[in-house]
Amino acid sequence: METLILASESCDIKNEVVCAPANVLELFKLPTWFHIGGLEFSRSTFLLFLASFVVMGILWAGLRNPKLVPGKMQLIVEDLVGFVRDGIARDIIGPEGTKYVPYLLSLFLFILVGNLFEIVPFTLYPITSRMAIPALLSLITYVIFVFVGFKKNGIRYFTDIAWPKSVPVALRWLVGLIEVVSTFFLRPLTLAVRLFANLVAGHLMLTLMLGSAAFFLVGVGDIGLKSALGLGWFGVGVGIYLFEVVVAVLQAYIFTLLSAVYIQTSVHPEH
Numbered sequence: 279m280e281t282l283i284l285a286s287e288s289c290d291i292k293n294e295v296v297c298a299p300a301n302v303l304e305l306f307k308l309p310t311w312f313h314i315g316g317l318e319f320s321r322s323t324f325l326l327f328l329a330s331f332v333v334m335g336i337l338w339a340g341l342r343n344p345k346l347v348p349g350k351m352q353l354i355v356e357d358l359v360g361f362v363r364d365g366i367a368r369d370i371i372g373p374e375g376t377k378y379v380p381y382l383l384s385l386f387l388f389i390l391v392g393n394l395f396e397i398v399p400f401t402l403y404p405i406t407s408r409m410a411i412p413a414l415l416s417l418i419t420y421v422i423f424v425f426v427g428f429k430k431n432g433i434r435y436f437t438d439i440a441w442p443k444s445v446p447v448a449l450r451w452l453v454g455l456i457e458v459v460s461t462f463f464l465r466p467l468t469l470a471v472r473l474f475a476n477l478v479a480g481h482l483m484l485t486l487m488l489g490s491a492a493f494f495l496v497g498v499g500d501i502g503l504k505s506a507l508g509l510g511w512f513g514v515g516v517g518i519y520l521f522e523v524v525v526a527v528l529q530a531y532i533f534t535l536l537s538a539v540y541i542q543t544s545v546h547p548e549h
Contacts, residue, residue, distance in 0.1 A: 487515030
């Protein structure tokens with residue numbers, strides 16, 4: 279929201295129905311707070327660390343002193359752990375999925391918290407709308423499932439993908455090429471882009487709707503009846519706001535679920 283306001287300060291709200299910056303990239307430029315060596319510390323960096331600490335705090339608060347009769351926080355955390363362990367890890371990967379629960383649980387909670395920053399007042403900024411974050415998480419998943427594939431199956435992990443024996447001989451080279459490209463190149467890319475695209479789209483729509491509504495309503499003295507447009511945009515913004523809650527949860531679940539599916543294909547390549 280802050281960047282949208284800064285980008286729109288030079289707009290003529292009396293004559294322009296839609297106030298837009300000359301370069302849309304201005305909407306995504308965040309001011310640098312300070313530097314540590316060659317590293318820039320911005321709001322994105324702060325929220326990245328905050329999301330990590332929130333996840334650690336949730337797990338610590340719920341599991342630091344487990345009781346036979348759990349309290350509310352312990353019950354919430356145990357339900358989250360059970361959901362990831364039973365609903366994702368074991369259901370998708372199988373009995374061996376238990377060893378991947380810490381990673382999948384951390385992944386789910388981190389993405390969920392990062393996504394929900396989009397609807398937190400005075401923040402309204404999901405860290406997963408910066409491509410670097412989904413790309414890094416996708417890369418970690420990629421390294422895990424490729425490492426597991428070669429560790430459990432050796433070179434057969436690659437040869438079975440490149441030369442699938444269940445396919446007619448005449449088509450094996452084509453299907454194998456498609457599978458190699460899909461497994462080793464497209465999976466990490468699509469995993470990252472799916473999360474990034476959904477969050478950046480919601481973030482942009484929410485910022486434009488609520489920000490534009492605020493500009494029109496505040497400028498009622500200067501633009502007169504045109505300010506009524508702000509009420510309509512505010513209503514649309516509220517609808518998007520509520521919808522983004524669902525998107526935040528759903529995208530965290532989908533990213534974690536697909537990570538488990540990719541690991542499963544390495545643990546059990548015959549499936």
